[in-house]
Amino acid sequence: MAEVGSRLSRSLEDYLEAIYNLKLRSQVARVKDIAHVMDVKMPSVTEAIRSLAAKGLVKHEPYENVELTDEGLDQARDIAHRHSAVKSFLTSVLDLSEEESESEACGIEHAIRPDTLDRLLKYADFVRACGQNKALRLDHFLHYIRHGQYPDGCGSHPHDDANHSHKTAPAAVAIESTRLSDVTPGTKGRIAFVSGHGPIRKRLMEMGLTPDARFEVVRVAPLGDPIEIKLRGYHLSLRKSEAKYVEVQL
């Protein structure tokens, strides 16, 4: 099952991203809503979903909601990541407005390869970290790009904050959401949705992992198993195999 190999078309990438964003916001992705955000009619959505399902990225029983598979969730996150990287560059470097950046990013995000994306992200991050009023040492940036770290004896390099006290550079992350299984201690966030079906899903929900609940990661054991979080005041310990079904926003 599933034609995993083939790259997604722009259009299918957009559908996948739309489904992902809808789930993030309202836990479910309905055909009607997808049609609305994509600005197409419902039959087009049905067809697109069929196509995504054939590639193993979504699961869909007729007349039911659309579910992302593991693979689909990964790819969707990747697309959203590109989108927000481009958008972030457009706003913080080129100083375009929020709306302009948003709409422009929709077009550009499909045309950008991972390598370039990475550079763009780092650059936007670098610029943001420098702040608008400080001089920006482009040579430091290039040095970082080429050698993986800032030049020695560099006085004014970007943020040296809590998470990145080692001297290797801006974070280059603009991730919007992850699985609870990929999270680091200290992180706070919100439960977005629980993927998967049946008993596992039910069990997780009963543990209080419901959409919109706020949580904080307390401890992550070596190898990421188990994960201890604080939720609604009490502590909860989860196996990694369970946590991976929980999509969270940071």
Added chain:
Amino acid sequence: MAEVGSRLSRSLEDYLEAIYNLKLRSQVARVKDIAHVMDVKMPSVTEAIRSLAAKGLVKHEPYENVELTDEGLDQARDIAHRHSAVKSFLTSVLDLSEEESESEACGIEHAIRPDTLDRLLKYADFVRACGQNKALRLDHFLHYIRHGQYPDGCGSHPHDDANHSHKTAPAAVAIESTRLSDVTPGTKGRIAFVSGHGPIRKRLMEMGLTPDARFEVVRVAPLGDPIEIKLRGYHLSLRKSEAKYVEVQL
């Protein structure tokens, strides 16, 4: 005649750009060559040309070479302009290689609106002008973007060279070619091709305006008419109405 209104698809933009580049390099655009650079088969080219012709962007008699109309030339130049802006940003800011930038630009160029293009161009120009080893005052850039000029009392702003001795900023041009009618005195360049047909074209060629000839603009009268250029050692005076048929590279 001509459905001028409708926006070009990515694909048609690519065809138009390819035709333009071929003419720039070798004066003629043949179906076979277009097919080669576009990496498609000849029948696809024939069809694309038909479609461009229907929009009034090219002229094409069966079995003859493809000619750009005025409108087509303008749009082609615009596309090439976007392409080189994006590419220039990728190389000079993100430090991607020549080839990577080239191929990446092909994808991005279609997704970029004029406003954003302008910013991108200015930014790349700004960065290049600053040089890699100088500090880059992003706040100056933003000030320029927002107010049209550099802040007062700004010591180290980018190039103040010949053409732009007024203090209003980087040139923001990466133009590859123009009409001879749009040129400024002092410019040197090469004749790329002569558009138009019949007697006008013949006359211009006879005046020595042949592909690859090098020229220098001596004087441009007010309102741009006439234009005096130096060519093969002697001087030549052209009416604007003639000069607009001559495509030049600077």
Added chain:
DNA sequence: TGGTATAGTTAGGTTAGGCTAACTTAGGTT
């Protein structure tokens, strides 16, 4: 002056991604 190679075109087929119109399903109302 015809013959052939190469360039270009036409005819007809495929796939992706849209659409409208008409049908089906599921879920709430009475």
Added chain:
DNA sequence: AACCTAAGTTAGCCTAACCTAACTATACCA
């Protein structure tokens, strides 16, 4: 329990952009 409405699906059609195979025009050469 029957029915109605809104959501979703199916069927059938369209356009853009590609393809292959087969036909035609041009130009050059002996």
